[in-house]
Amino acid sequence: MFFQTPIYLVGLLSAAIPLLIHLSRSRKTRTLRFSTTRFLTDQFLRSYRMSRLKELLLLAARMALCALLAMTFAEPFLQGSVATGDPTLSRSVVIVLDDSASMHYRDSDGGTLLSRAAREAVEIIKGLKPSDSASVVLAGRRADGPLAVYPEPTTDLVGIENELLGLAELSNSAEGRPEALGTDIPGGVLLAERMLADREESSHEVYVFSDLQQRGLAAPALAGETEGSFDSRVVFVPVQPTEPVSNLGITAVQYGASRPMAGIPFSIRPHIRNDGASPRSCTISLHVRADADADDADEEGYRKVAEQVVNDPLEPGRWSVFTLHHIFHSGGWQSGYVAVEDERLTADNRRYFCFEVLDAVNVIAVNGAPSSIRRNDELFFLQAALAAGGADTNPIKVTSVRANAFQGASLDDVRLVILANVETLPEAAVGKLERFVDRGGSLLVFLGDQAVPAFYNNQLADPSRSRGSLLPARLAGSGPKGNPSAGDDQPPVAGVGDFAEDHPALSGFGSGETGRLGAVGFSAYWALDPTPNSRVVMATGGGEPLLCEHLYGQGRVALLPRAGSDWSNFPVRRPFCRSFTGWLGILRNRPEARVPRFPETTRPRVLQRGTSSAPDRRFDRRSGGQSIAGLRVVKPDRTIGVFESMADPTLRRSPSVKPTSRGLPV
Template sequence: MFFQTPIYLVGLLSAAIPLLIHLSRSRKTRTLRFSTTRFLTDQFLRSYRMSRLKELLLLAARMALCALLAMTFAEPFLQGSVATGDPTLSRSVVIVLDDSASMHYRDSDGGTLLSRAAREAVEIIKGLKASDSASVVLAGRRADGPLAVYSEPTTDLVGIENELLGLAELSNSAEGRPEALGTDLPGGVLLAERMLADREESSHEVYVFSDMQQRGLAAPVLAGETEGSFDSRVVFVPVQPTEPVSNLAITAVQYGASRPMAGIPFSIRPHIRNDGSSPRSCTISLHVRAGADAADADEEGYRKVAEQVVNDPLEPGRWTVFTLHHIFHSGGWQSGYVAVEDERLVADNRRYFCFEVLDAVNVIAVNGAPSSIRRNDELFFLQAALAAGGAETNPIKVTSVRANAFQGASLDDVRLVILANVETLPEAAVGKLERFVDRGGSLLVFLGDQAGPAFYNNQLADPSRSRGPLLPARLAGSGPKGNPAAGDDQAPVAGVGDFAEDHPALSGFGSGETGRLGAVGFNAYWALDPTPNSRVVMATSAGEPLLCEHLYGQGRVALFASSCDRDWSNFPVRPAFLPFVYRLVGYLAQSAGGQSVEAPDENSGNSTVPAAVAAGNFFRTGQAIRQAVPVGSPSQRLRVVKPDRTIGVFEAMADPTLRQVAFSETDQPGVYRFDESGTDGSSRAFAVNLEAGESDLAAIEITEDLSAAFGDALPWVGSKRLVVVDDAAALGAQAGVGRSRSELWEILMWVVLLIAVLEPALANWITSRHYLKPRSDPKTIAVPTGRIALGGDIDSVNSSREAAAAPEPDEASVTVSQ
C-alpha cells in the first residue's frame, strides 16, 4: 500500500484520543469484606464481563474511526504489476525528448540524433486514437526547468506531429538549433508524470528518447514525490550513434588573468579533448571581436587573430592543453572565442570569453639604491623600458619611492609593487606587503648587491609566517655567485638557458619574434632555492633558477636572481630587455587569478548564480543570472542583446524583498551584451558556454536490474513501471499498458461513514442495557439456604446472610464496583 499524501498519516495519532478518554473515565473499584462468596454466582460474573466487552467494542469503533479518517486524507492506493498492452484503452502520452547539445551529434548518415528521436516519436503519436491525448517535453537543462511544448496533454495530435517534424528538420539543417544545453532527463520525466497525474485516461505513458548520457541522470529536486506518487509507465528509448563516436571538443579554457591589460600579451589555454575512438589531429584558432568597419570579420563580428595546427594526433579519451597569445590594443570590454574544427558535434567546438581590459595600471617601485646621477640609479633602465611608448600612451604608471617611505605609501589603486635591490624593510612594511599580495596584488623582486639572506630568508621567505613564505625561493649561500665588480671586458659567468615559452612574459622569445635572450650575460647572480609550490620560469645556462614565481593568496610573486640595472649584467642594454620587462610587469599587474570558462557542473536542478560571483563573467547555458539592484533605486528592466541579436530582459525576482533582477534566457552559447544606450555601461557583457560534460558521449550501462542504472536519478519511478526498449519498432507493444494503481481512499471513506453512523447507535444500546436500569427492581436468585436479593444495598445482603441456617464459613474478600 502507498499513500499519495503521506503527511496526513500523522493523523493516526488521533486514534489514541478515545483510548485516553476511556482510561480517564474508567470506573474505580474498592475492596469490600464479605464473610462468604457463595452467593456471587456465575451469572453475575458473566453479566459483568459482557458489559466490559461491549465497552471495548465501542472503544475500538471510535479508534478505528479516527485512524481510517486520517488514512483517507493520505489517499492510499495499491501499486500492482503493470498490465499487458491493450491499444483499445484510452491513452494519455507524454513524449520526453532530450534536446541537449549531445543530441546534435551527427551520425554517419549526416543526420542528428535529435532528428532521429523526433521522427521515432512521431510514430507513437500516429498510433494514438483521435480521442487520446499527448504532449511533448524538451528535457534540456534550462533555467526554468524542462520545457513543456503543451502545458497539458492535448487531443491536437496533428499539431504535436508538426512540432516534432519541425524540430527534426531544424536539427538537421546546416545552421542547426541555436540552443546548446545540458541534459535534465529526470526533470523531464518528473514534469511528464506531474502532467499525467490528474488525467482520467485508462493508460498513462511516458516515452523518453535520449542518448542516455551518464551526466544527464542527476536527480532533480522533488516536492515530496515517492515511488507511489504516480502510475505512468516510463519507457526509455536509447538513441545512440550507429558507428563509433568521433568528436573533438574544447572542454575548458584557462586564462592568464581575469582582467588583461592593454598592450600586454594575454595567454589563452584551451583544453582539447578527444572523445572519439581513434587518434585525431586538429586546428585551433583564436577569434576576437572586430571593429564595426573591419573587412575581415565573420558574420558574427569576430576576426581570427591566431591559429595553431596540431599535427601530433590527440589520443582517444585524453585531453591536451595548448597556449595561444593575443595583445588587446585598447581597453574596455573585449570578447571572442577559441575554436577547434570538428563536424560531428559543433556545439562544443567553441568557448567564448569576455573581459574588461585595463587601460592603465599603477605600479609602485621601491628603490633600494637611489642615485643623484640618473643613469646610476637602480630604477633607471627599468623606468626607461616601461616608458618607451611615451607618457601619454603608456598604460603602466610607475611611482618611485625609497625604502624608508614605502610603509607610508598608499596601495589603494596599485596593482604591482616592485622591490629593486632593497636591503631591508620594517616588519610593519613586510606585513603590509603580505596583505597586499594576499588580496590580489602582485610583487616583483629584483636582487642586487644590497640584498642579503638575513632579511630575505628570515622575513620574506620564512615558511613559519602566518601566510607562508612570500617569496617563491630562498637565497642560497652567504653571497652572490660570480664577480659583482666585474667590468664589461670580462666574460659573464652565466647566460640565459631554458625558459618557459608558454609564459606570457616570455612568449615570442623562443622564435625570435619578440627578441633573443642568447646575448644576455650575467657577471653575478644569487643562487635560488625554490619553494615546493613555485615555478622556475627562466634558468641560467647551467640550469640554475633565474626567475621564479608562485601564487600567494589571490596574488602572484616573482623573484629575479639578478639586478635590474647594469651592475651585474648586460641585460638592460640588450634589445630583449624592453619587451621582457614590459611584458613581465604587465603580466604581474593584471589580476593574478587565472580563470576557466567552466562553471561547476551542478547537474542537480537549475542553479541561479549572482553575476558578481561567477568569476570572469562566465556562465553555463541554462543558468539563471542575478543582478543586484542598489538600495534606493527602482528595479530596472535591463535589456540584453543575445548572441542571435534578439533582445532579452532582466526580470524582477518573485520575492519583493530581494533587491535583484534575474535573466534566464541563456539557452544559447555566446556573448551577451547589455543594451544600455546612453549610459557608461553600454558595453558591459558576459559569456555563456556549454557545460563540459555534454562532450562526453559515453552512455550509461543498462543491465537487467534497471534500478541500478536509474534508481538514484528516478527514485519515484520504481523498477515495476520502468522499461527500456532498444528497438523503436517494438514500441507498439507498450501501447495501452493500463494503469497499475488501485485507489483505496473512496472505499475507506465509505467505511468511515458507516462507522460514524453505527457508533452512536452502539453507544446508546450499551448505555440503555447497562447504565440506565432502575435500582429499585432487584433481581432474585434461588439459593439452597434461602433467597438473597441482588441489586439492593449491603444491609439487605447482610440480613439474608444472618437468616441462613448453614454454619458460617471463613471470611473472604471480593472486589465490588461502585
C-alpha cells in the same frame, strides 16, 4: 531484439566448446556377440539409451550456459514498437525527447539525432485515435527541470505533430542550438509519470527518445519519487548515429595571465578533445568583440583576430592545448570566444569569455643604485623591458624616485612599487609600504649589492610586526653568495633549476614557447630563507630559492634576484622581458578587482631540491599561477562566473644547457 554491445556476440562461439569436448571423448566400440549374454542385451540397451539421453541434456545445458553468458555481456534489449497496445483501449501517451547537446549531432545524412527522434515520435502520434491524448516533455537538464511542452496530455494530436515537426526543422537549421547542454532522462520520465498519474485512459505509455548517454541516465531523480510509484509502460527508443562518431570539442580554456593589459600580448589556450573514432586535424580561431562600424564582424558582432591550423592529427580520445595570442589596444570590458571548426556537433565548438582589460598602470620604482651611465643604472633593463612594445602601446607608466624621496611620493593611483637594489628605508617609509600592500597594492623587490641584510631582516622581514613579515623570505648570510665582481669570462656559480611552470610569469618556458631558462646563469645571488607561508617560484640547480612570493593582506609581494647584468646574464636573455612583464601582469591588479581565493583541495607539489639539504618548500596555487581565480568569464550558457583552471600545478626542470658568458643577444 537489439544489443548495446553486439561485439560480445562473438562469445556465442564458446557454445561449441562443450560439443567439441563431447565428440573428442566419444569412442566407437566393436561389438562381439556371445550366445550366453543374449538375455542381457535388452537391459543393456535400455540403460544405454537413458545414459545417452542424460549426456545430451547435460551437453545442451552447457552450450546454453555459454551462449547466455555471451548474450549477457552483449546487453540485449527490446525496442518498443509504435502501436503495440490494444487498439480498442483508450491511450494516453507522453513523448520524452532528449534535447541535450549530444542530440544535436549531425549524422551522415546531414540531419541531427534530435530531428530523427522527433520524426519517429510523430509516427507514434499518428498511430493514436482521435480520442486519445498525448504530450511532449523535453528532457534536457534545465535549472527548473525537464520542460513540458503541454502541462498535461491533450487530444490536439495535430498540434502535437506540428510541435514535433517544428522541433525537427529547427534542429536541422543553422539556428538550431541546444537550450540545455546536459541530459535528465530520469527527471523527464518521472515528470511524464506524474502527468499520467490521474488520467482516465486505459493505457498509459511513455516513449523515451535519446542517444542514451551514460551521464544522462545517472542524472538525479526528482525528489519524492520511488521505484514503486511507476504505473506507466515505459519504452526506450535509442537514437544512435549510423556511422562512427566524429567530433572535436573545446573542453576548457586557460589564460596566460590573471588579467590582460592593453598593449601587451595576451595568450588564450583552448583545450581541444577528439571524441571521435579516428584521428582529426582542425583549425582553431580567436574572435573578439568588433567595433560598431567594423566590416569583418560576424552575425554576433565578433571578428576573427587569430587563427591556428593544426596539421598534426589528434588521436581519438586524446586532448591537447593550443595557444592563441591577441593584443587589446584599449581598456575596459572585452568579450569574445574561441572556436574549433567541426560541423558534426556545434554545441561544443565555442567557448565564450568576458574579462576586464586594464588601461595604463602607474608604477613607482625606487632606484637604489642610480648611475649617470645609462647601462649601469639599476633600472636600465627594467625600463628596456617595458619599452619593448613601443611607447604607443606600453600601458605601464613608471615613475623613478630615489630612496630618500620615496617617503614623500604619492601612492594614491599607484598599483605597484618596485624596490631595485635599495640599501635601506626610513621606518616611516617601511610603514607606508606595509599599508600600501595591505590595501591591495603589490611590491616587487630586486636584491643587489646595495642590500643590507640587517635592514631587510629586521624591518621588511620581521615576523613580529603587526601583519607579520612583509617579505616572503629573509636574507641568509652577511653577503651574497658567489663572486659579485666576476667578469664575463668567469663561469657562473649557479643556474636556474626547478621552476613553477604554472606561474603566469614563467608559463611557456618549460615548453620553450616563450624561451628557455637553461642558459641563464648567476655569478652572485642572495641566499634566501623563505617564510612559512611563502611560495618558492624558482630555484637554482642545487635547490636554493631564487625567487619567492607571498600574499600580504590584500596585496602581493615578490622577491627576485638583481635586475642588473653585473650578477647575471638573465637581463640580457630573451626570457627576461617575458617574465618581467608577466610579473607586472599579476602584481598590478586593482584591489577592488580581487575576489576571495578558493581553498586549495589538491596536494601541493614539492619543489625538488636535487642533492641539496635545503628546507622543503611547497608550490601553492593560492599565491599565483594559472588557476586564475578572479578572472570573470562568460560560460557557454552566457552566464558570468569565476574561471577555475583545469591545469594542475607542475614543476618543470629547465633543459640542461651550460650557461654562456653574459652579453647582449644577437
